[in-house]
Amino acid sequence: MKENISGCSVEEAMRLIGGRWRMLLVSFLLEGPRRFNQLRRDVPNISQRMLTLELRALEEAGLVLRTVYPEVPVRVEYSLTPDGRRLEKIVEVLKEFGLWLKARPAA
């Protein structure tokens, strides 16, 4: 990598949260903890396997917490960690940009 600090950090961030789904999942988790199947309904065009992988990546990065409640049937909930909440500002500006994108006349 070049020593351009700014570029480097953008790449570092995008390596973790780039990709089509992660910020979308984070945007739903910002509303509160969610079960796996709720997230599947929130994001109907994600496959079950992809959702599992994306949640696991966010979990391994310390941004999402997976909590297993020992009930019958077992309940598994996903929530944002305090570190994951750092993504709130990014979600906000993405939302703003996405709304503008959808509203502008086709390019």
Next chain:
Amino acid sequence: MKENISGCSVEEAMRLIGGRWRMLLVSFLLEGPRRFNQLRRDVPNISQRMLTLELRALEEAGLVLRTVYPEVPVRVEYSLTPDGRRLEKIVEVLKEFGLWLKARPAA
């Protein structure tokens, strides 16, 4: 898509600017117009083909302008359009998050 407006817009935004390279390229173009080979030096681990494709996608989305100066040899410059400058705030928060990511102890 669900009618969840916020989620939808985040997906809309990420579909266009997600991926590892686009916001990185935008972060360099925010500093001023750049030639193709400058961008290759800025982002040494992108392939020539990928750089071409990424710039073309940004151009087709109306975020980047490609200007050909009829000199010998021909000079081609890439710059952000006014719409592309809307990404500045996103680059800023990504930078902030990336810096934090790099500074935190390994997860």
